Amino acid sequence: MTYEELLQAMLDRVPSNVDKREGSIIYDALAPCAYFLAQQNFQLENYLDLVFPDTAVGEYLDRAVAAYGVTRKPASAAVRKMITTGAVSIGSRWGLNSLVYTVTRELASGTEYEAQCETPGDIGNQYSGSVQPISNITGVTAELTDLITAGADEETDGALRERFLQKVQLPATSGNAYHYKLWALDVPGVGDARVFPLDNGPGTVTVLIVDNDKNIDTSLESAVSAYMETVRPIGANVTIDSPSSIAVNVVADVTLDGSKVKDDVLRAFKAALEIYLKGLVFTDYRVSYARIGSLLLATEGVQDYDNLKLNGAMANVIIADKAIPVIGTVDFSEVRMYGAN
Template identity: 60%
Template sequence: MYEKMTYESILQKMLNMVSDDVDKREGSIIYDALAPAAYFLADQFFQLDNFVDLLLPDTALGEYLDRAVGGYGITRKEASAAIRKVTTSASVPIGSRWSIEGLVYRITDQTAENEYEAECETAGKIGNTYSGPLEALTAVNGVTAELTDIITDGTDKETDEALRERFFEKVQQPATTGNAYQYRQWAMEVPGVGDAKVFPLDSGPGTVGILIVDSEYKINSSLESVVSEHIETVRPIGASVTVSSPVANTIAVSAKVLLDGTKTREEVLAAFKVNLEGYFKAITFKEYRVSYAKVGSLLLSTEGAQDYDGLTLKGTSGNITIGEKEIPVMGAVNLEEVRTLGLE
């Protein structure tokens, strides 16, 4: 908006307002007097340009984005703590604290003999990361403990882009009481939910089915009850709502790859897996076909891969259809390095 209000343009405009019979060359008294003011004004225009961006939802960041979307009833999803299973060699008190890799877990409930639920004191996905022997921070003598299964995933604080996307979805899509858009918005309000798909009349009149994936676009059954409980508090009376996870359509990928010499096979394989996972994430609940051509293009665009041959998806050389209640999940990925193509 103010990109033309540079130091040079402001200074020139100021100098143009001075009579031509006055020395206006660089180093003159009038030039040196106006230059600092021009610099200050240019900085103010720069700040003002950024300030405008912070006021608008499409460009606002951080707390400014929170305030921009707050007027529409949208709030950022806060980070949540992981709930993990802890097994011990003997009974331990509720509230005892245990550590692993710098993280602290507090025992919150006993589920069976020498089995407990523990909540990570650090919110976020970091609480899902580690497993193994725990070190007691509370005075517990002669007892060993191990951190095992994830009961409820920890989730990170919602990113600016995810929050912005929810905002535009709410203001651009006609959500009215009890329609499909609103059920999706209700599901998306729950921390940890990355996407949702609604099926009106899923099991007949008066029924609604909702499929959800987590923030990594993966199947996470621990979210189902949380989303269901939330929707029960906001939905209209009458509808029967079922929240579930989609079915995984596991896509195994195999190909012969000719390398260009800049990367090893293992490096190409790792990069290709990242690209492939990103593609599957992008089409979840949006497209219902894994494109053979697209996967080939991803492999060809992977750094270090010069060419490929014999590409198969689930053992076939063609597109893979994804059911309406399925999501594509990356299976085994095998890249066989070859010296030449078409001669093996």
């Protein structure tokens, strides 16, 4: 019941010969009580959402799924290659764009090192270039280059919920295909996986993985492989790999309605196309020609289109079993403004 309904129900129980108008003694006495009860009703209604895994959030979701042996994947730190002009000590610290990287291992004598970001998460993957010494180091310059192991942000509520539902709904037992998928998803940074049983003969399993953004990240392979060795059945030969990519190139003659310029339309369409293609990863191996056309018509600023082609043909694009679709080139040619001659 709402605050108004609660207050009215209370006032209805007061004798009619008592002044119940707003501002009266009885009205002013009951109004705070009705407000408090309305708050309690609201909290109780939302409390139920915090109890069940399909609606819980934050720490309540952590507690709801913990009983099933599922825990939120923590943020992991990026490990980068650092190239120097001279030898540096293990444990020395270097700064770049407010981030600090600590040298953890020597890769090549006196010139290449492994450096781990002190701030966990995806942010450690983002910057490259010259790093400045924080430790007392002189006469040596250094540059942060390749990504050795990608850092990953803490698992989101949505990803944790999806992983929980897969665990309780999929029949993952005794090292079957579902089990290998769940094991791969346990590793921080892995967003999805597909399993190929008997891929290279009896006793072999191939697991393809992508990152949290459904992108190819080969740096995850070693972490997943190491973890898989600790949980796989004895005798299984497991290969951890990344899928190949199939570029989806889009061309079309687009008629604009005059509300947006070509660059804005291209940017909006690419964003929608990327979302669509990521939704196909490991779930659908056909890029729909009709769906791309619908996305184009739904793009703000587009009135109509002609001669839409995907990879040079007016047809669906078929993706191989061990591949995922990615955005290729997008070209809107012969763009005409509505009403133009």
